[in-house]
Structures are given as structure tokens and as C-alpha cells.
Amino acid sequence: xxxxAGYIIGAIIVFLVGILVGELAGGGLSKRGMTLxxxxxxxxxxxxxxxxxxxxxxxxxxxxxxxxxxKEYKFDIEKSPVLGNPKAKVxxxxxxxxxxxxxxxxEAVLEELVxxxxxxxxxxxxxxxxxEGAVLEHEAAYSAQAQGKFWELxxxxxxxxxxxIKISGExxxxxKTKIYELAGQAGVNIDELKADLESHKYLPQIEAEDKEAxxxxxxxxxxxxxxxxxxxxxxxxxxxxxxxxLEKPEAPKxxxxxxxxxxxxxxxxxxxxxxxxxxxxxxxxxxxQGPEQGKLFSFDLSGAPVLGPKDAKVxxxxxxxFQCPYCERMAKFLEDLQKQNPGQVAxxxxxxxxxxxxxxxxxxxMAAASQGKFWxxxxxxxxxRDSLVQLGGQGPDxxxxxxxxxxxxxxxxxxxxxxxxxxxxxxxxxxxxxxxGRKAGITGTPSVFVxxxxxxxSPDALKTKVEEEIxx
Numbered sequence: 001x002x003x004x005a006g007y008i009i010g011a012i013i014v015f016l017v018g019i020l021v022g023e024l025a026g027g028g029l030s031k032r033g034m035t036l037x038x039x040x041x042x043x044x045x046x047x048x049x050x051x052x053x054x055x056x057x058x059x060x061x062x063x064x065x066x067x068x069x070x071k072e073y074k075f076d077i078e079k080s081p082v083l084g085n086p087k088a089k090v091x092x093x094x095x096x097x098x099x100x101x102x103x104x105x106x107e108a109v110l111e112e113l114v115x116x117x118x119x120x121x122x123x124x125x126x127x128x129x130x131x132e133g134a135v136l137e138h139e140a141a142y143s144a145q146a147q148g149k150f151w152e153l154x155x156x157x158x159x160x161x162x163x164x165i166k167i168s169g170e171x172x173x174x175x176k177t178k179i180y181e182l183a184g185q186a187g188v189n190i191d192e193l194k195a196d197l198e199s200h201k202y203l204p205q206i207e208a209e210d211k212e213a214x215x216x217x218x219x220x221x222x223x224x225x226x227x228x229x230x231x232x233x234x235x236x237x238x239x240x241x242x243x244x245x246l247e248k249p250e251a252p253k254x255x256x257x258x259x260x261x262x263x264x265x266x267x268x269x270x271x272x273x274x275x276x277x278x279x280x281x282x283x284x285x286x287x288x289q290g291p292e293q294g295k296l297f298s299f300d301l302s303g304a305p306v307l308g309p310k311d312a313k314v315x316x317x318x319x320x321x322f323q324c325p326y327c328e329r330m331a332k333f334l335e336d337l338q339k340q341n342p343g344q345v346a347x348x349x350x351x352x353x354x355x356x357x358x359x360x361x362x363x364x365x366m367a368a369a370s371q372g373k374f375w376x377x378x379x380x381x382x383x384x385r386d387s388l389v390q391l392g393g394q395g396p397d398x399x400x401x402x403x404x405x406x407x408x409x410x411x412x413x414x415x416x417x418x419x420x421x422x423x424x425x426x427x428x429x430x431x432x433x434x435x436x437g438r439k440a441g442i443t444g445t446p447s448v449f450v451x452x453x454x455x456x457x458s459p460d461a462l463k464t465k466v467e468e469e470i471x472x
Contacts, residue, residue, distance in 0.1 A: 067230045080124040081150040084114040088122040095223040099131035101444045104158040106222040109235040128213040132356040133168030142202035152186035162443045214393045291441040291454040305374035308346030314469045317348045317449040319437045322381045323355035330446040333459045351433040357392030364403045367420035376410040
């Protein structure tokens with residue numbers, strides 16, 4: 001990956017320099033007005049290249065959205081919980097999900113930053129539901145906000161995140177019991193909280209914020225904005241940028257619109273460096289909490305889709321979600337690993353729905369499996385993940401239309417496929433797989449087991465274990 005990243009960065013630099021040299025050598029620049037052959041000013045051309053580079057940079061950093069660095073975003077934060085000084089020089093807005101493992105890590109970094117200098121920073125919390133079971137927690141957190149206890153309760157939800165995910169799968173009543181327990185620890189008035197949850201007082205606010213997130217192409221959590229600008233998904237980078245802006249009072253908007261060739265070249269140079277770092281970072285997935293390592297797990301694999309021989313020496317059981325960007329990367333890695341060891345390795349797929357709108361995609365995959373075409377559908381779902389996430393936000397009908405196109409593309413019986421989707425034919429299969437995953441301690445995707453053992457989330461660690469198992 002390092003070599004590939006270097007090649008791409010080098011190509012971009014050659015491209016940029018080539019344009020300028022070509023214009024200069026061809027006499028395309030007017031000494032008086034610095035105008036290119038096509039009539040565009042050099043400044044305008046550099047701004048265009050800067051925007052294209054920003055698009056590429058956003059894509060390389062992943063995360064499943066279409067967020068743009070260098071673009072100003074505006075959000076309604078009037079009702080949002082705030083930590084720090086609302087009049088602070090540096091305002092951070094985080095779209096978050098209280099059951100998201102990456103949100104837990106990022107918000108810990110941001111809260112520590114704000115608490116270290118509460119007069120200079122402000123952190124605003126907004127909801128973006130990824131885990132369907134988290135809705136009640138968000139309602140409770142906003143109820144606690146009305147009592148001045150939002151951050152106390154949200155911190156407790158994050159510190160008990162794995163348990164909250166497990167309990168949310170058991171039903172609303174057990175989840176409420178746990179919420180009331182934690183709310184008591186946070187000093188929340190339980191009677192007021194119960195009344196708010198029973199009436200779903202804050203559900204309209206949650207739905208409005210989720211709609212606002214979709215309108216701004218926010219499809220993953222956490223998504224953090226500093227003074228209205230997006231700087232990627234890496235918590236360390238976000239913290240560093242916030243500290244930088246505190247020392248430099250100029251607003252990001254002024255930076256983005258800075259006049260002069262020197263400023264624009266500096267901006268392009270920074271984007272190139274950020275792009276290089278982002279491409280390297282993509283190979284280092286952040287690891288949420290997960291199943292116990294060193295413990296042998298047993299799963300019901302009857303009916304589960306298998307790629308490779310069923311009696312393979314090494315069986316890889318992967319719990320995955322079709323809208324998860326990390327699952328997309330892991331799927332490619334595992335398939336390459338299986339191809340390298342075709343008679344020795346088998347991949348067994350288990351559904352673990354994390355993104356609420358992905359449920360119909362899992363139904364489609366299992367419907368395809370019933371016709372012997374699971375892996376063909378599997379590959380189409382992942383290769384079109386970004387567009388499917390966006391379609392999911394527009395409603396199930398749009399998503400089903402696209403899935404029907406895929407069904408025809410891979411030669412499925414379209415009428416049977418449509419019938420399976422309309423009847424949610426594989427609901428019980430999905431529920432059983434989810435329950436198995438939760439019992440094993442799975443709180444995030446992808447979670448991969450090598451011959452029944454969990455070795456973490458690193459592809460390199462998985463490859464090493466597979467090689468060791470093959471040699472046994």
C-alpha cells in the first residue's frame with residue numbers, strides 16, 4: 001500500500017507541475033494577467049485543481065460519505081448539547097451514535113480537549129443513528145440534557161457500550177431498566193426521564209438531526225466539523241487541527257479562500273500530504289471492543305454461505321454488514337486470502353446488521369444464496385456500497401429497485417427474488433445470526449474467527465494466523 005500511495009501522490013504532483021510547465025513553455029501565460037490559454041486565470045485553475053484534489057482526498061479517507069474538505073457546512077445547533085463555551089473561538093460539532101465503537105474513542109479525545117480549555121473550545125453533540133438499538137439511548141440522553149446531565153449520561157452509555165448493545169437486542173424493557181440504572185448514577189431525575197421515554201418527547205429532535213445528517217451526506221459516525229469544516233475521521237488529526245485553529249484566530253473559511261498563488265500552492269501541498277497520510281491510515285483499522293481472544297467459539301454454520309471447500313483446513317467465519325466500509329475492505333482481503341489458498345481456506349458468511357437500512361441488502365443476499373448466487377450478490381453489494389447507502393436514506397423502495405437490477409444482472413429468478421424481499425423471507429435467519437454474534441461478544445463489524453478463535457481486527461494478524469493453521 002505504501003508503494004501504491006507513493007505512486008499516486010507522485011502522479012498527482014507530476015500532473016500539477018505538468019500543467020504549469022506546459023502552459024509556461026507553450027506561451028500560454030500572459031505576463032500581464034497570468035492567464036492560461038483557455039482564458040482561465042492561473043488562480044482560478046489552481047482553485048479548480050485544489051477542489052478536485054479535495055474530492056480525491058475525501059475519497060481516500062473513506063468513511064462511506066461524500067463529505068468535502070474545504071467546504072463550509074452549517075448546522076442547527078440551537079438545541080444541541082454543548083460542552084464548553086458556546087462563544088468559544090473553536091466550535092466542534094460531532095454527529096454521533098451512542099452504540100458506535102469509533103464514536104466512543106473519538107468523543108473521549110474531543111471531550112478531553114474541551115475540558116482542558118473550556119473557555120476556548122465548544123463541543124456540540126448531534127445524532128446520526130447507525131445502530132437501530134441506540135435510539136432509546138439518544139432519547140434518554142436528550143432528556144438528561146434538559147436536566148443539565150447530558151454529558152454525564154452519554155459518557156456512561158459509552159463506557160457501558162458493549163453491554164448496552166447486548167441488552168438492546170433483548171428488547172425495550174431490559175434496555176430501559178439499564179438506562180434507568182445508569183441515569184441514577186448520572187444524577188438524573190428518573191421520574192422525569194421515564195415520562196420523557198414513555199411519550200418519546202425527544203424522538204422528533206432525533207429524527208430531525210438524522211435528516212439533517214443525510215441532507216449533508218453524513219453517512220458514517222463519528223463525523224466531526226470544526227468551525228463548519230470537515231477535516232477527516234482521524235481523532236488525532238481532528239484534535240491537532242482544533243489546537244492549530246485556537247493558536248491561529250483566522251477562520252477556516254478565510255484560509256480556504258486565501259488569495260495569492262503562494263497560499264493556494266500551500267493549500268494544495270497540504271492536501272497532498274494529508275492524502276498520503278490518509279491512504280496509509282486506511283490499512284490501520286481502528287479496533288473496537290470485541291469477542292474474547294483465546295476462547296474457542298462454535299457457530300451454527302448450517303445454511304451459511306461458504307466460499308471454498310466445506311472441509312477446508314482453515315475456516316474463516318466472518319460477521320459482516322453490507323453498508324460497513326471496513327467490512328468492504330475486509331471482504332476483499334479475505335477473498336484474496338482464499339484465492340491464494342484455494343484448497344485450504346473457506347470463508348463462511350454470517351449476517352450482522354449494524355446500519356439500519358442495510359437489512360434489505362442482507363435479505364437480498366440470502367435470497368440470492370437460495371438460488372446459488374450469494375457471492376455474486378455479495379460482491380455487487382460491496383462494490384456499490386456508497387450508492388446503496390445513499391439509496392437507503394431515500395427509503396426501502398428505491399433500494400429494492402436497485403437490488404432487483406442486481407438480481408437480473410446475476411441471472412436470478414426475478415419473481416422469486418421479489419417475493420423473498422416483499423415477504424422478508426430471511427428475517428429469522430438474520431435474527432439468529434445477530435443473536436449468535438451478540439452472544440459471542442461482537443459489538444462491531446467485521447468480526448472474523450479463524451477456526452473458532454478471534455484474533456482481533458488487523459488483516460495482518462488474520463493472515464499470520466491463517467498461515468500458521470495451514471502449516472499445522
